[in-house]
Every structure is written in structure tokens, then in C-alpha cells.
Amino acid sequence: MFKILRYSFSDLMRSRWTYFYFGFFLLFTLGLLFLSSDVGKVIISLMNVILILVPLIATMFGIMFYYNSREFTELLLAQPLSRTQLFIGQYLGLALSLSASLLLGVGLPFLVYGIFMSAEIWNFAVLLLNGILLSFIFSGMAFWIALRHENRIKGFGLAIMMWLFFAVIYDGIFLLGLMWFSDYPLEYVSLGVSLLNPIDLSRILILLKLDISALMGYTGAVFEKFLGTGLGISLSFLSLGFWILLPTANIRRVALKKDF
Amino acid sequence: MIDLINLHKRFGKLQVLQGINLEFRERGKISAILGPNGSGKTTLIKSILGMVLPEKGEIRVDGRPVKGQSAYRSQIGYLPQIAQFPNNLTVKEVIHLIRDIRGPGANEQPFIGLFGLQPYLDKRLNALSGGTKQKVNLTLALMYDSPILILDEPTAGLDPIALIRLKDFLRQEKQKGKLLLITTHIISLVEELADEIVFLLEGKIYFRGAPETLKNQYKEKDLEHAIAGILTHQQKNDHNEQGPPEITPFKSKILHPAFSCK
Numbered sequence: 001m002f003k004i005l006r007y008s009f010s011d012l013m014r015s016r017w018t019y020f021y022f023g024f025f026l027l028f029t030l031g032l033l034f035l036s037s038d039v040g041k042v043i044i045s046l047m048n049v050i051l052i053l054v055p056l057i058a059t060m061f062g063i064m065f066y067y068n069s070r071e072f073t074e075l076l077l078a079q080p081l082s083r084t085q086l087f088i089g090q091y092l093g094l095a096l097s098l099s100a101s102l103l104l105g106v107g108l109p110f111l112v113y114g115i116f117m118s119a120e121i122w123n124f125a126v127l128l129l130n131g132i133l134l135s136f137i138f139s140g141m142a143f144w145i146a147l148r149h150e151n152r153i154k155g156f157g158l159a160i161m162m163w164l165f166f167a168v169i170y171d172g173i174f175l176l177g178l179m180w181f182s183d184y185p186l187e188y189v190s191l192g193v194s195l196l197n198p199i200d201l202s203r204i205l206i207l208l209k210l211d212i213s214a215l216m217g218y219t220g221a222v223f224e225k226f227l228g229t230g231l232g233i234s235l236s237f238l239s240l241g242f243w244i245l246l247p248t249a250n251i252r253r254v255a256l257k258k259d260f
Numbered sequence: 261m262i263d264l265i266n267l268h269k270r271f272g273k274l275q276v277l278q279g280i281n282l283e284f285r286e287r288g289k290i291s292a293i294l295g296p297n298g299s300g301k302t303t304l305i306k307s308i309l310g311m312v313l314p315e316k317g318e319i320r321v322d323g324r325p326v327k328g329q330s331a332y333r334s335q336i337g338y339l340p341q342i343a344q345f346p347n348n349l350t351v352k353e354v355i356h357l358i359r360d361i362r363g364p365g366a367n368e369q370p371f372i373g374l375f376g377l378q379p380y381l382d383k384r385l386n387a388l389s390g391g392t393k394q395k396v397n398l399t400l401a402l403m404y405d406s407p408i409l410i411l412d413e414p415t416a417g418l419d420p421i422a423l424i425r426l427k428d429f430l431r432q433e434k435q436k437g438k439l440l441l442i443t444t445h446i447i448s449l450v451e452e453l454a455d456e457i458v459f460l461l462e463g464k465i466y467f468r469g470a471p472e473t474l475k476n477q478y479k480e481k482d483l484e485h486a487i488a489g490i491l492t493h494q495q496k497n498d499h500n501e502q503g504p505p506e507i508t509p510f511k512s513k514i515l516h517p518a519f520s521c522k
Contacts (some may be wrong), residue, residue, distance in 0.1 A: 003360045007349070014348040071344030075400065078309045078338035079361045082330045259271070260311040 001085040001092075004076070008093025012065065018101050021057055025105025033113050039120040040210065043127055046106065047206050050131045051199055052167055055138040058098050059163045062142025065094050067152050074260050087255040088248065091143050098135040103128060126209045130202040133240050137198050138163065140247030147254045170197050187222040194223075195239045205236055261285060261408060261439050262308060267317035269303055269463075276300045277307070277314065278463040287407070287437040290430065292450045294443070295460035296491065301443045302341060304460065305410055308441075309338055321408075334362060337406040341413050343397035347386035351377065351396055354385065358400050371399040374425050391417040398426065409433060410441045415449060427452060447484045459487070461494060 012018055028049065032042045069090070076086055106128060115124055142159045149155040174193055178186055194200045208227050226232040267280040277300050284291060293301050306312040308319060310326055310333070318325055321332045345354050359366045372378055375395035380388060388396070394417045401411065409430075415423055430453060434440060444450060450457065450471065457474060459467040467474060467490065471483055478489035 003357070007346070007353075007357050007360075010353075011346040011348045069346055071340070071342050072346055074311065074340050074342075075338075075345075075358075075397075076361070077311045078333060078336070078340065079358065080331050080334040081361055257313070259313055260306065 001089040004081075004086055004089025005093040005096070008065075008069075008090045009097050011069075012061075012094060012097035013100070017061070017064075018097060021098070022101040022105045025102060026108060029106050029109040033109055039113070039115070039118055040123065043120060043123050043206075044210065047127055047203070050102075050106075050127065051134070051203055051206075054098075054102060054131050054134045055167060055199060056163050058095075058135045058138035059142040059159050061098055062094060062139040063146050063156055063159045065090075065139075066143055066146035067155065077260055083255045084252050087143075087147070087251050091140055091248065091251055094143065095136040095139045098139055099132040102131050102135060106131070123206075123209050127206055130206060133244070134198060134202060137240070137243045137247070140244060140251065144247045144250045144254065147251060147258065166197055166199050171200065174200075191223060191226055195235065198240060198243045201236055201239055261287070261322060262441075263318075263320040263323075264304075264308070265318045265320070267304075267307060267314050267319070269300075269307065269312060269314045276303045276463050280304060280317070280463070280465060282458065282465065282468075284439055284441065287439055288434055289455045290434050290440040290442060290453050291456050291458055292442050292444065292454035293458045293460065294445075294450065294487065295466075299460040300463045301460055302412060305338075305412055305441065305443065308410065309333065309336065334404075335406055336408045336410055337401045337404055339397060339401035339409075339411040339414055341416070343390075343393040345385040345393070345396070348384060350382050350384055351388070352381045354396065355400065355403070358403075362404060365405065366403045367405070368399055368403040371395075371402055374429065375399065375422050391419060391422075394418060395422060402429070406438075408439045408441075412443050413445070414442060415444065415446055447482075447487065451483050459490060461490070466490060466494075 029042075029046065032045050033039075036042050036045075073086070073090070077083070110124060115121055118124075141162055145159045145162065146155045149158065174190070177193075178190065181189075194204055204223060204227065208224055227236060262282075262284040264280050264282040267277050268275075269277040280300075293304065295301050303312050307314050308321070308326075310330070313327075318327070320326065321335060324332065326332055349357070355366075355368050359368075372381070375398065377392070377395055377399065380392055380396075385393065385396070398414065402409070414426060414430075418426065427449070430440060430442075434453075434455075442449075442454070454471060456470055457467065458465060459474075474486045474490075475481070475483060478486040480486040480489060
């Protein structure tokens, strides 16, 4: 599995799309740091971009990577190598190369800026960690979708729908629900519902870390109280962990049954 | 070495393999798997490699069932029909990748020489022409000294020199006592190389035997016409299902004695 991982990683690390992704984050972060001297504000601006863009790019990469390496995968399937090793190795190579682009693209400018001297180091670390977790989650979901659908157009469509759902539609439905049932106390319900969407969960974790949850009113206080505790933190990371495990287990399940 | 027992495979509504019983036991023999497009050749080959999972039936390699196994594939050199590689790797790196996976025992140098791949070793695969990719593909399939070689359309895109060298190489491998399964649409290749023909039609074995037997059966001088004979006969039978067939159904008549229906 490690061999497949290494080759998928080195294949992707040389793709011009990876450079593009890395370059985008590098320039964007440099630009933000150049424009604002408040690292806290830069982290919030970056958060908004990372929470939308990282899942989108991870989804696109996941789909393209699977479909592009389809025929080569056939050659690898004919080797003495189990399907689990092959597909999980490919997925991890993909997720790690995306994480590396993000880590370097956002990390280098901050390193030059002197983040290690700054008090914001932990906020920054939480932002990067969430970005990496989102890369794993969304590239895995896309890989799973691609594995299930031989029809590339359908695969692309479904993957984009999946991203749209978590990034936009989910919040819309959530808000509608909150309005509908506004007569009821919804703090704990909304807490539960937020745990089910990795993007929302990441956003809340970062906001809480940045200590601006006061902006979220009473709900924010409930969130802070809950997620500030050991149980809250464990539950949120458990939930993000579940979101990585879900596609990984399904990639394996589909791969074991599929005809190539 | 390879036993296929009552193999069934369906893709959606399409029944691709309908109860295939075949065994390839003799070493030092080249078997050509022939049949029109969509007759199930590639599906049959991919089932042996475990890439297609049959609904019913069993496949054994060296006497052991292959279902859920992967180690047995180190006995098989496989050439897939379409050659596509990761675009950003070089030829050298892809060879190393396969060596890494399969372990020691690879000897790619003779093939690099045979197919003139030396100038391309450090080039990225997306910069190569279709024919050169096929040569890389062949190198990957043949560089291990595997006792079984399964080649799906080996001559696709090859230039005449590479083709002659490939044919010579395959003859040598046969001499060494390997089992070779080849699918192709190029009849001249079959005439030159194959010791026996397995003709698939609509997922069933329609004929198995020596090329000479097939020619004699249809009273044709060349194999191309004999094979066309099978197909026209099949069409006639399709049209004439009501009436008595013009020729006695040759299926039972010309099945090779080695072929047994279980």
C-alpha cells in the first residue's frame, strides 16, 4: 500500500494543477499578509476561502485523479496486489498531496512572517488542521463517487452536487429549519446538526478558537460551552474522523465488488 | 495451469459469458482467443486475472481457486488492451513502480533494446506516441519471467520491426514452455503463432481446436475465410431457426477432444 501511496503522491506532486493550487494559496496568503498587519484577521479571511475552496478543489482532484488513472489502475490490478492496498493507497496519496499543497501554500508565507513568534500560532494550527481534514474528507468522498460511477459526466455531476450540498444547500435547509421551529429552543438541535456537516463543523471549531463566538449570540455561548469541554472537542474530532472513515470504508467496499 | 469451470458473467442485461468451461494445461503452447467484438474475449481474460468477478463458476490457477486472492498474479504477465499510464511519471519510473510491486526478478533491459525504448526512458509518458506507449506496455508485461502470458491485442499500434521482434520473442517463450493466451483480430498473427484457436461467440465457446481443423471444417484454404464461415453460418442459423439447418450443427462435431463440458 505504501508503494502505491508513494507513486500516486509523486505523480500528483508533479501535476501542474497541484502547482496551480499551491501557487494560488501562496499568492493569496502573501497578499492577505501584505494588506493586513493583524494576523487574526488574516486567519479569518483565509478561513472563509479554505472552507469553501479546499472541499471544492479536493472534490475535483478526487474525481479527475480516479478517471485519469483508470486504465493504469487496470494494469495495477493485474499485479500481485490486493484491491484494498491499491485503492486505499491511491486515495491516501491523493489526500496527502492535496494536504501538502495546502500546508506549503498557506504555511510558507506565515513562516516567513514569523508565525512562531506570534500569539496566533494555535489559531493558525487549527485552521491548517481543519483544511487538511477537509482535504481528506472531500477527496475521499469524490474518489468513492468516481469508483461507483463509470460514467464520467455523471460522476462529475454527483461530486459537484455533493460539494454544493455541504457548502451551500445544507446551510440553507438548516436556516429554514431554524426559522420554522423558531418557537422552540434549538441550541442543542443546531449543535447536533452542525456536527453532521464537516464544513460547518470546521467553521465552528475555527470561530471558537478565534474567540469570536460572542458574535453568534446565545447559540454561540452554547456552542462554546459544549465545544470548549473535553467531550465537545472529542465529539467534533470524532465526527470529522467519521467523515474520513465513511469514504475510506466505502472505497474499500465498492472496490472489492467492482468489475474493471 | 488454468481451469475455468462453468463461468457466467453478466453486465446489466447483457449476458457476456454463458457457462464457459475451458482448461489450459499444456505448457509451451500458444492459444488464440478469437471472436467478434463483444463476444466476451476481454471479459474472459479479465476474469482469469480477477479484474472481472464472475457471478457463477470457478477459476483455478495451478489448481488453486483464485477468488479473493492476489498472490497468484505473480505467475501471470498481462498486457492490457489500452495502454494508459500516469501522465506525470517517466518511462523509467513506471518500470520501477511495477518492479517495486512485483519484487525482484525483473529484466527489462532486453525489451528496452528490442523495442528501441532507450531514448524515451526519461520522457514523461504523456509525451509518447500510441505505439511507443504500447512498447512500454509490452515491456511491463514481459519483463518478468512469468510462466503464463496473457496478451490482449499485443500488436496494436506496433511498427513492422517491433512486430517481427515481438513475434520472434513469443515463439521463444513458447519454446521455453510457457503458456500463452492471446486475443487478436489479426488473423495472420494467429496463423503464424497459434497452436490452437478458441472461438467465442455470444459468450459461449463455439470452436476449440487447431487452426488446420477449422480450415478443413469449412473447406477453406485460409483461416480468414474459415472464420468468416463461422460467422455466416451463425447468421444463417439465426435466420433459419424454424427450418432444418443446412449443415449439421458443427459445434458438436468439431469440438476438440481435449475440450470437456462439465
